[in-house]
Amino acid sequence: MIDSITLKGVASYSADTPATFQTNGKKVNLFYGLNGSGKSTLGKFLQSIDDEKYTNCLMVPLQQQEDILVYNQDFIRNNFYEIPDFQGVFTLSETNHAVELAIEQATTELTNIEKEEESIQKKITSKRRDIAIEEESLKESIWKSKIKYERTELNFCLDGFKRKDTFLQKVKLSKGDTTATFDSLIAEAKELSGQDGVLKPSLPQITFDVSELEASPILSEIIVGSKDSYLSSLIEKMNNSDWVKTGLSYLKQDEPCPFCQQDLNTSIIEAIEQLFDDTYQSKQDEIKILYERYQAVINKIESTLSTSIYTFDNELNDYGFESKKDLLISTLKSNLKQLEDKHINLSKVVKLTDTSPYSEDVNLALSMIQADIDIFNKKITNKKSHLNRITNCFWSILSAQSHALISAAESKVNDINLQIDALREQLKINKESEAEQKSVIIENRKKITNIDLSISKINQQLSDLGLLGFQIEKTSDDEQRYRIIRTDGKGEDVYNSLSEGEKTLISFLYFLECSTGTVTEESAVVLNRRIIVIDDPISSLSHNYVYDIASLIHHKVLQAEFKQVFVLTHNLFFFHELLMLKSPRGCPSGYKLYRVTKSKFSQIKDLKRDELQNDYQMYWQIIIDCKSNPDYAHMLPNAMRNILEHYFNFIHKKEALKQALETLGESESEFKPLFRYINRGSHSDSINLIDFEGIDIDKYISKFQQVFEATGFEDHYYNMMGLEKPIIPAISEVVSKDFEAKLIK
Structure with missing residues (x-):
């Protein structure tokens, strides 16, 4: 029995939103819908479920095509149009208790086999559902990675893989080793995208030479006043010539001594001034020049290193450049302070720090930064290839991180598939048993079947319907085929002379016989395995026949032992009649009603009986x-x-x-x-x-x-x-x- 049907991407049904309905295990399924709403597509799908145009449609569980018999315009066209005669229908006609018993036993066995097959099919469907759930769960879990990185600099890596199924496939297929991390890829991608193709400038090395200044001999000299002054021995003994030199500027005529505040005579002042002669002054000037040169070097270095070219953003490793630069400048300034002290205190011996190791450290850092800049500029120059590399690394990392999750899911799916394979093997064995029982039915039916009884039934029903101008007969004694003849014996092309309504009636009566019989002796008829589909049997009939056709369907189809029945119609009166023949009110037991509608696309929805309109x-x-x-x-x-x-x-x-x-x-x-x-x-x-x-x-x-x-x-x-x-x-x-x-x- 069909549990559900899905129509998608065919005729008037949407290719994006499937139309699905559930039968809820009901045997009789009645469909009502206006012409053009999409009813016939359902019948055609059941008639040709293997046709490639129904690739996106689904029947659950899948039924054997041979067990589905459909009455629609295709059936009429295939059996009656442009042919002088049509196949006979083999039905049981003789009484043979032994044969009937054999057929009955084989039919019972077939029923049991079918029940077992349905049970197996349901298990297979359940297993496939488990696979779908597992795969969907895996998709959702892996999909979270996409959500995590789609708003980062790595979003470009996701291009073309923004659907769950394609994203999962990409993760599965992206194998490879990489030492990169997501953080490093984000930083690299940010560099490439942030610079917008602009190359970073090169970093010149700082060049200066102060070794001569720092090692000047004058810095180690003890510079004192002239020995020509009688005060020189005293000053030298006191070791305070710098103090005296500083105080000299305060000596003035007719004023007390700035040192002892006593009156000074001219000879003392002259003696003090004689201490600091031209030689002393030239030494002091030399130190001053040394100071000024050193100061100029510091100013140049500070000015150079403060330019924007030596200012680096946080994304660039400076290899300690800032601290090394600060240490160099602070050391230079410390040396400058000592030169200043020497200039003030000429007698003081100073030793300047050698700054060459510090400048070498700064230049080493600049060299390392320059190497990174060269790499970066190379990336910018060949940006596309680097972005491709980042993309490959991204998927490789994602694949590695998802490996355990994917392996676990695939292991579960493989286990379930093994279970499905085992169930299919059971089905295969059942099919062999099924073929054996069908063979029993076929061989026994040959003994008691012919087409004569179906001829008699069709002609009787034509008479009951008031159609007395024509009937059917066998084409000849040796052919198992029918032809339509006039009861008065006139005319040969009888079928083409019939009205559309008469053609519909005779084709439908023929279909009813086909539903309980077979058009070949080599077929096994098992009613409780057959699914009957009837699409608008009154489309070309007047209202006089609506009740008759409804009554025929009720007694010969709906009340028969068929496995399942689908009836589709556009006529509300006919729809009501099918219900009234079973129950005057409410939805009869074992029946389910549907409405087929079409706006932009066709839809199939459940219908309650009290929702019907005339x-x-x-x-x-x-x-x-x-x-x-x-x-x-x-x-x-x-x-x-x-x-x-x-x-x-x-x-x-x-x-x-x-x-x-x-x-x-x-x-x-x-x-x-x-x-x-x-x-x-x-x-x-x-x-x-x-x-x-x-x-x-x-x-x-x-x-x-x-x-x-x-x-x-x-x-x-x-x-x-x-x-x-x-x-x-x-x-x-x-x-x-x-x-x-x-x-x-």
């Missing part, structure tokens, strides 16, 4: 639906015509309708074709075609409303449209309500 109500519903759904526009004129025919025929106001349509047609020339179309009736003559493409729905409904207003029955229009009614004339109200009550009843 034909008259359905035509009004089409008009209401057209106001919100332009896809129904092509149905609007026909719905209008049927409503007006039903209503005005019922209230015996056909002449009033005709007069109103003629009057409106004269005053509304734009809509004259519509009014003429409505006024002609459904089948007034053999030419009944009209083109209403591109109609203005609101205007057409407005003209439809005017028909009711012109005849005095606008109250009925408002009521059926679900609109607020104006003041209604008493006579119209009585007639309208009486009509509505009787129609709906």
Whole structure:
């Protein structure tokens, strides 16, 4: 038994959103839908489930095609069109208890085998569902990695893999070793994208030479005043010539000594000044020049290293450049301070620090930074290849991180597949047993089957339906085929002379015989294995035959021992009859109802019996639906015509309708074709075609409303449209309500 059917990407069914319905284990499934809604596609799918155009459609569990028999236009075309005769139907006709017992036992065994097969198929379906759940769980788990990195600099690595299935496949296939990390790839990608193709400038080495200044001999000299002064021995003994030199500037004539605050005579002042002669002064000037040169070097170095070229962002490793630069400058400034001290205190011996190791450290750091810049610039120059490398590393890391998760999932799936293989082996054994039992049925049926009984049944049913002008007979004694003949013996091409309704009737009666028989002696007929599909059997019939066909289907199909039945129709009366024959109210036990609708795409939805509307109500519903759904526009004129025919025929106001349509047609020339179309009736003559493409729905409904207003029955229009009614004339109200009550009843 079919549990569910999914239609997708075929005919009027969406390629993106599948239409799925569940049978809930019901044997009888009745479908109602307007013409063009998508019913026939369901029948055609069940008729040709292996056709490649139904690749995206699904039947659960899968049934053998040989067990599905479909009545539709294809069946009629394949069996009756352009052929002088058609295959006979082999049915049981003789009584042979031994043969019947053998067939019964084989049929029972087949039923048991089928139950076991269904059980196995359900297990396989369940296992496949487990695989799907496992695969979906794996997809979701791996997908989280995509979400984690899609808003980072590595988002470009995800291009082309932003669907869960393709993302998982990429992770599975991306094998490879790499020492990179996601953080390092993010940093590298940020460099490449952030620079926007701009190369980093090169870093010049700092060049200066202060070794001569730092090793100057004068720095180790003890510079004191001249020995020509009689005070020189005293000053030397006191070792305070720098102090005296500093105080010399404070010596002035006629003022006390700045040292002892005693009056000084001229000879003492001269003696002090004689201490600091030209030699002393030249030494001091030499130290001053040394200081100034050293100061200039420091200023140049500081100025150079403070330029933007030596300022690095956080993404570039500076290899300690900043600290080494600071240490170099601080050492230079420390030496400068000692030179300043020497200039002030010439007698002081100073030793400057050798700064060459510090400058070498700075240049070493610059060399290492330059090496990184060279690498970066090379990447920028060949950006695409580096981005490709980053992408490959990204997927390799992701694959490595996901390896355990993927392996665990694949291991589970492999185990489940092994279980499925074992179940398939059981099915294979069952199929062999099934073939054996079918062989028993076939061999025994040959002994008691022929096509004569089916001929008799079809002819009797034709007679019961009042079709007495033709019947079927065997083509000859040695051929197991039928042909249609006239009862009066006239004419040879009988089939092509039949009306469409007569062709439909005889083809359907033939189908009913096929459903319980077989067109070849080499087939085994097991009713409880057959699924019967009947698509609109009254599409070309008058209403006189609706009850007869419904009764035939009820007794010969729905009440028979078939495995499952699907009946599809556009006719509400026929749909009601199938239900009424089983139960006067509610949904009969073992039945399930569906509605097939089409807006942009077809949909199949469950239907409750109390949701059914009669034909008259359905035509009004089409008009209401057209106001919100332009896809129904092509149905609007026909719905209008049927409503007006039903209503005005019922209230015996056909002449009033005709007069109103003629009057409106004269005053509304734009809509004259519509009014003429409505006024002609459904089948007034053999030419009944009209083109209403591109109609203005609101205007057409407005003209439809005017028909009711012109005849005095606008109250009925408002009521059926679900609109607020104006003041209604008493006579119209009585007639309208009486009509509505009787129609709906």
